[in-house]
Amino acid sequence: MYQPWTVKYKPKTLKEVVGNKEAIQKFVEWVKSWDRGIPPKRAAFLYGPPGVGKTVTVEALANDLKMELVEKNASDYRTEEAVKRFAGLASQYGSLFGTKRIILFDELDGLTGTADKGGVKAITDITKTAQCPIVLIANNAFDPRFAFLRNYCLLIEFKKPSTTDVLKHLKGICLKEGIEAEENALKFIAQRSEGDIRSAVTDLQALAQGKKRLTYDDVSWLGFRDRQETIFTVLRMILYGKTCEGAKRAVDMADVDTDMLFEWIYENVPAHLTDPHDLARAMDALSMADVYRGRIRKTQDWSFVRYVVDFMSAGVAMARVNTKTSGWTPFRFPERIQALSRSKEERAMQLEIGRKIKRRCHISATRAAKEVLPYLRIIFKNNVKMAAGIAKWLDLTPEMIEYVAESKEKAAAINKLLS
Template sequence: MLTWVEKYRPKKLRDVAGNPSSIESLAKWAEEWKSGIPKNRTILLYGPAGTGKTSAAYALASELNYDCIELNASDTRTQDIINRIVGSAAMQDTLDPSYERKLIILDEVDGIHGKFDYGGLAALKKWVKESLQPIILIANNPWSLPREFRALTLMVGFKKIDQRSILKVLMHICTKEGIETDEKVLKMIATNANGDLRSAINDLQALTEGKKKLALRDVDALTMRDSELKIFDTLIRIFKTTSADRAREAVWESGEDADTILKWLVENAPREYEDASDLARAFERLSRADVFMGRIMRRQDWDLLPYAINAMSAGVALAKQHKYSKFVRYQYPQIFTLYAQTRKAREVMDSIAEKISRKNHCSKKDAKAEYFPMLKIVLNNSAEMGSQLASELELDLEEIQFFIKEERLAKNIYSQANEISAERIRASTTKVKQFSLGEF
């Protein structure tokens, strides 16, 4: 199933939401190519995530019917790869007026550096200057690129999308998908997105999964589960990108502890990576991150944290060799559910151990090791003796059920134990009265 971001990606520049002046600059640059090679052969679209940069690039290609050559951020943007893919397309030209131009699109260009992309930026610089075909570069942070590189491009900035434009897109999607809702609900989603249209569309798709009606209470959960949504955003940024820097930033900017993010990644990697080799590499990196986290916890050596984060973020992002555009409904880690289920059992165990240690003057550890096995045997095999012990230890029904799985037997012993305790109290009260009367 396609994500709605992909499904409703605009086909015309006029349909791109927000940033009208930026869209106009892009259209003007494209128009110049119709009459020859313009001064700036390359345009650099930059700005925050979810502001329409990539959508604008593909809308332009669709509108002008250009053959699109795409090179996403990856661990294979070396000099050779850039020259082979970008160079071969950039140098194609023809005098035939019916010839279809090629549009070269490089996303996350600010991530081209490091050992994975050796020589890539230098090679790209050559084609930015000499290309016979239009090139669109896309970046979140263009200032990380060398000044001389930026000077070769026409820089066009994209700002956060206004709430009204986001709302219009959400209403359009709801109409197309047959989702019943009202403007107030969609306004909450638009506001929560903070200018990120992609985030707003992803939230809408997640909230309406499996239903055709979106109520205000559903969106209330959006605010209530803000932390969970931040996790979702972090997962998307790690799983979808192939930029090591972007992946690392996703973890550092999430506000969540690394161990929590690691558990979410382990749970959802099989849902995201369909290729067995991609998944195997991802789990190898996650395993490495887990080793580092274990050492951090045991030794309190927090200097190892950057290594753990690098393995779980950049490592997982660069593990894939395939592009995954599908919508994935990320799942809450099962291990958290298991913790929640076992936490109650641990609390009951501690309560029983505390009662045993108080009665028998032993440690709770010894109570669990030595008395628990005996209690289980007695309670399951002798209702009479079990009732006496339960009364003596003042066990409640939940504590008795910890040892006895048969509900009827557990309730029977609990009832008898209460009767024994009540009888003991009555007997004690009678003795006190007799003693008091005897004083006179």
């Protein structure tokens, strides 16, 4: 069974948490100070970048000190009522069996906008009167929404751990997995993660799981991390995957959702599976995935999602029979998504032109923009004289002409004929 290494190697005790020694020390002392009575600040506010161990620190500490951890994510306490239900009583009374309790409000950044004002207010109320340690976590503690709440909190900053610390953690994992890794390879992964241990561990798993050895060459093609790098790793695992398992695993590692991943695969299959039989097989698999996507959309029955995943990952990976891996083909951003995310102005312009067409052709402006505009585009690009005639007939503005012609020179020529 696939298990993410971030879960498998999640620190169970504070000793295993790497980096941020000072912050952790400060936090431990504050929690222990509760033994001597209620401290001036009843809440600790841990903040800092993602993947550095904020949540894990609280969990490991509760484990070390044998405390009961009452834990929720922001999505569970958007409203005042939800917060009170979750933490109101718990914060006031001891636990059933006399163990000490710690209450954690994680991922406070998730609370957004005015609708959640009640949530922050309720957390503040609880913090003022709590009889047990309250822990708050957010990436940014200095958001104005927390201004008032901050007064009641001991602020503890978590910083990005050093490359050396990340490296140490990766080495530990390799040791346990029985992977012999080149120092350089691990260093590369560590550097690339820029202090985000979660992403370092995910990368390591993507690159090294099931291997006996990990070399610098295995990892160096990755380049430096950004959002898209992760998708590139995933695409590579699918389009060049040798096993069904590996390809399916890649889907779990993607930091985009299944639909978006589908678009990525669909866009990139033709350039990476150049043999026509391979390509046909891959497209068959994708069309099957799409059939199940449609079924999910219609029935909202999400159990079909595993078929979608199987077809678009394993199905595509197994399509490669004849295509040789030669050279380096870059991955492309999905065109369909690009088209969707086209700027608002462009859509407004299309609609304006659509309205002009509507007046003459008696079809809806949207339909005109969708169905007529592409033909106009072909004409405007190839026949200046005809374009000028149409432009006059439709009463297009110079901006519209330029938009349809997609070229300043063509537009100038058309406008010249018009005047």
